[in-house]
Amino acid sequence: xxxxxxxxxxxxxxxxxxxxxxxxxxxxxxxxxxxxxxxxxxxxxxxxxxxxxxxxxxxxxxxxxxxxxxxxxxxxxxxxxxxxxxxxxxxxxxxxxxxxxxxxxxxxxxxxxxxxxxxxxxxxxxxxxxxxxxxxxxxxxxxxxxxxxxxxxxxxxxxxxxxxxxxxxxxxxxxxxxxxxxxxxxxxxxxxxxxxxxxx
Numbered sequence: 001x002x003x004x005x006x007x008x009x010x011x012x013x014x015x016x017x018x019x020x021x022x023x024x025x026x027x028x029x030x031x032x033x034x035x036x037x038x039x040x041x042x043x044x045x046x047x048x049x050x051x052x053x054x055x056x057x058x059x060x061x062x063x064x065x066x067x068x069x070x071x072x073x074x075x076x077x078x079x080x081x082x083x084x085x086x087x088x089x090x091x092x093x094x095x096x097x098x099x100x101x102x103x104x105x106x107x108x109x110x111x112x113x114x115x116x117x118x119x120x121x122x123x124x125x126x127x128x129x130x131x132x133x134x135x136x137x138x139x140x141x142x143x144x145x146x147x148x149x150x151x152x153x154x155x156x157x158x159x160x161x162x163x164x165x166x167x168x169x170x171x172x173x174x175x176x177x178x179x180x181x182x183x184x185x186x187x188x189x190x191x192x193x194x195x196x197x198x199x200x
Contacts, residue, residue: 001175003035004065006112007056008092010081012073013048014161015109019069022168025184026176033176036065040092049073049082062095063102067171070096071164072111076132083111093119100154107171108157109164116157117142126150127157151195166193 003023007016016037023035038060039046046054070092074082086092096119099106108116113129114137116122123141128134128150138144148163149170150156158167169192173181185192 001031001033001067002065003033003067003069003171004038004060005035005069005071006060006092006096007037007039007046007054007071008082008086009043009046009048010074010079010085011046011048011071011083012110012161013050013052013054015071015073015112015164016048016054018162018165019109019168022165022172022184022188025187026172026180028180031176038065040095047081049079060095062098065103067105067107067175068096068099068103069107069109069167070112070115071109072114072130075111075114076130083115087115087118097121105154105156105171105175107155107167109167110159110161113137113157116155121155122157125155126152127155128159129157130160145196147196148193149195163193165190170194 005016027033036057039056040060044056072083075084078084110130111133113127117140126143126145128145129137134144149158149166169181169185
């Protein structure tokens, strides 16, 4: 199974690094899980909002991943780099829109959901984002849910920064194995939260 985490300059580092660690811990030789940091252009490195330089694993190619995770950062502040800046550039959202037809799940961490919504994938769907952008998300025709993780089938989203860990653990549980997800959470000493109403 392949997970692509879409990153860009100005991302909130934990939006990407939290899910990355969870998903890479999910790899087993008998059940391979590949998790990659991808960029929609030709950059080989991005710099996060707090200065962390992150090497890109590969250029984002539509249709290669089973799950595409879009991160956020800088949206509420309308920062010159980050999710808002990517929205203004207008390059990433058409790729997100096109990914709907060639990947099993599109997921949004924090204000990565805003990029997904502007790409047209969340209108009339249940979703969440960082608390600073919930009203803006609702204005885009999204059924805003204040839960930490929101599962709407092929669209999975989560709230603020640290909830990306919960989202990744939920994807491991849903797409791979619940016992494995619990084991990863235990090893991380992390008290996870599932989508409301998720059965055990």
